[in-house]
Amino acid sequence: MVKRIGKGTVFKSTISAMLTVVAQVNSISQSGFASQTYEGTSLDSAVGKEKPLTGYSEPGTFDIEMFFDPSLAGHQFYTDSITVPVTIVHEITYVDSSTSTFTSSGMDFGHTVAMDDGLKATVSFTVTGLPTLPT
Amino acid sequence: MKAKLIRDMDVSPGVTPKEWITVVDGKQICAAGLVFEHPQAYYQVLQGNAEPVDDECRARVSRVRTPMQLVEARLASDDLVASMATEPEEDEEVSEEDDE
Numbered sequence: 079m080v081k082r083i084g085k086g087t088v089f090k091s092t093i094s095a096m097l098t099v100v101a102q103v104n105s106i107s108q109s110g111f112a113s114q115t116y117e118g119t120s121l122d123s124a125v126g127k128e129k130p131l132t133g134y135s136e137p138g139t140f141d142i143e144m145f146f147d148p149s150l151a152g153h154q155f156y157t158d159s160i161t162v163p164v165t166i167v168h169e170i171t172y173v174d175s176s177t178s179t180f181t182s183s184g185m186d187f188g189h190t191v192a193m194d195d196g197l198k199a200t201v202s203f204t205v206t207g208l209p210t211l212p213t
Numbered sequence: 214m215k216a217k218l219i220r221d222m223d224v225s226p227g228v229t230p231k232e233w234i235t236v237v238d239g240k241q242i243c244a245a246g247l248v249f250e251h252p253q254a255y256y257q258v259l260q261g262n263a264e265p266v267d268d269e270c271r272a273r274v275s276r277v278r279t280p281m282q283l284v285e286a287r288l289a290s291d292d293l294v295a296s297m298a299t300e301p302e303e304d305e306e307v308s309e310e311d312d313e
Contacts, residue, residue, distance in 0.1 A: 095225060095229050095230065096233075096243050096257070098222065150260075151257075167226065167228050
C-alpha cells in the first residue's frame with residue numbers, strides 16, 4: 079500500500095493526432111462516473127425503494143483547472159475546439175506511470191481573473207464512452 | 214499542412230496514423246524527425262514540438278507568432294519535457310502499523 083502524490087502528474091490531449099502535454103495544469107478531477115439506475119419502486123413495493131440497473135453507465139466529466147496563458151498553443155487548442163467542436167482523446171499519466179484515458183465530446187471553458195490569484199481557466203470535458211482508469 | 218517533429222511525441226491510441234508510429238524499447242512513439250501532414254500540424258509548431266515544412270504551415274504559424282515567440286515556445290517545451298523527465302519522488306510507504 080502506498081500513498082501516491084499528485085506532483086508530476088501529466089495531462090495530455092490529442093493535438094494533431096499526437097498526445098501533447100498541456101502545461102500549467104494545477105488540478106484534475108473526475109466526477110459523475112456512475113452506473114445508472116432507474117426508479118423501480120411501485121405502489122406494491124416493500125419499504126425499501128427499488129433502484130434497478132439500466133445496464134448503462136454514465137461516463138461523467140473530467141475537469142481541469144490551469145493557469146491560463148492565452149498565448150500557449152495547448153490552451154488555444156481548447157478554445158478553438160469549442161468554436162470548431164471536435165472529439166478529443168486525453169490521457170492522464172500519474173506519477174507511477176499508470177494512466178487514465180478518455181474521449182471527450184463536449185467541452186466547457188471558462189476563465190477567472192481574481193485580485194489575489196493568477197489568471198486561471200477551468201475546462202470541463204464531457205466524456206463519451208467509458209474512460210479507462212488505472213484500476 | 215506539413216510539419217516536422219523536433220522531439221519524440223506520445224501516440225494517441227486509436228488516433229495516431231500507424232505510419233507515424235515507431236517502436237523504441239517496446240514503446241510506441243512518434244519519433245523526432247517525423248514529417249507529418251495534418252490540418253492541425255501548426256499547433257505542434259506553436260507548442261514548440263515541431264517546425265514547419267511547407268508554405269501553408271509556415272504561413273499559418275507566422276500569422277500568430279513572431280520568430281522570437283517560436284524560439285520561446287521551443288524553450289518552454291524543452292523545460293516542460295525536462296521537468297517530466299525528472300525522477301519522481303519516492304512513494305511514501307505506509308506500513309501495516311500505520312494503518313491500525
